[in-house]
Amino acid sequence: MRRVLLVLAVGCLIASGPIFAAVTGTSHDLSSAEGNSETCVFCHTPHNASPGVPLWNHTLSGNTFTAYDSATMNATDNNDWTGGDGSISSLCMSCHDGSVGLGSLINEGPGGTPTNSATTVSGAADLGTDLSNDHPVNFTYDVTLQGNDGELVDPTTLTGPVLLFGAGNDQLDCASCHDPHNDANAPFLVMSNSGSALCNTCHVK
Numbered sequence: 001m002r003r004v005l006l007v008l009a010v011g012c013l014i015a016s017g018p019i020f021a022a023v024t025g026t027s028h029d030l031s032s033a034e035g036n037s038e039t040c041v042f043c044h045t046p047h048n049a050s051p052g053v054p055l056w057n058h059t060l061s062g063n064t065f066t067a068y069d070s071a072t073m074n075a076t077d078n079n080d081w082t083g084g085d086g087s088i089s090s091l092c093m094s095c096h097d098g099s100v101g102l103g104s105l106i107n108e109g110p111g112g113t114p115t116n117s118a119t120t121v122s123g124a125a126d127l128g129t130d131l132s133n134d135h136p137v138n139f140t141y142d143v144t145l146q147g148n149d150g151e152l153v154d155p156t157t158l159t160g161p162v163l164l165f166g167a168g169n170d171q172l173d174c175a176s177c178h179d180p181h182n183d184a185n186a187p188f189l190v191m192s193n194s195g196s197a198l199c200n201t202c203h204v205k
Contacts, residue, residue, distance in 0.1 A: 035115030088173035
C-alpha cells in the first residue's frame with residue numbers, strides 16, 4: 001500500500017519538480033487538449049479524491065478486463081478483473097480502455113472545466129477491455145510464482161526501476177514496467193528495453 005500511495009502522492013504534490021517537467025509536453029499532458037490549465041489534475045487531486053483510492057482524480061472504469069492466459073501461465077490469481085478494484089492497473093485503464101472520457105474528473109480543480117470531457121484515447125493507446133494478447137498485469141509475483149515458473153528472477157531483488165505494488169509489495173501492475181510521469185524511454189517505460197534489458201529484469205532467458 002505504501003508504494004501505491006507513493007506513486008499517487010508524487011504525481012500530485014510535486015508541481016514544480018522534475019516529475020512535473022517530465023509530464024509536460026508528453027501524451028500524458030492533457031492540459032491543452034482538454035481545456036484545463038492544470039497538468040496533474042487529469043490523474044491526481046489532493047482533495048475530494050476517488051473514494052478508496054488516495055489522491056486519484058479520474059473516473060474509474062467499471063469494465064471487466066479479460067486477462068492474459070496460456071498453458072504456461074503459472075500465476076494462480078491471473079484472473080479477469082474489474083476496473084474499479086483500486087489497483088494501479090485499474091487507474092491506468094480508466095483512460096486506456098477507451099471507455100471513459102479523458103476529462104472525466106472527480107475534482108476539476110482551479111484550472112476550469114475540461115472542454116472535451118467525452119474525448120477518449122485512440123489508436124495504440126486504446127487497449128480496450130480484452131487484455132488477453134497483452135503482458136499480464138494485476139497478479140501476484142512472489143517467490144511461490146518464481147518457484148512454479150522456473151524462469152523468473154527472485155521478486156525480492158526488484159528494488160528499482162521495476163517495482164511491485166499492492167499491500168504486500170508483490171503485485172505486478174502496469175506501473176511495474178511503465179512510468180506515467182516520464183517518457184524518456186518511450187512508451188513511458190521505467191528503463192530502456194534495448195537488448196531486452198527491461199524484459200530480462202524479471203525473465204530469465
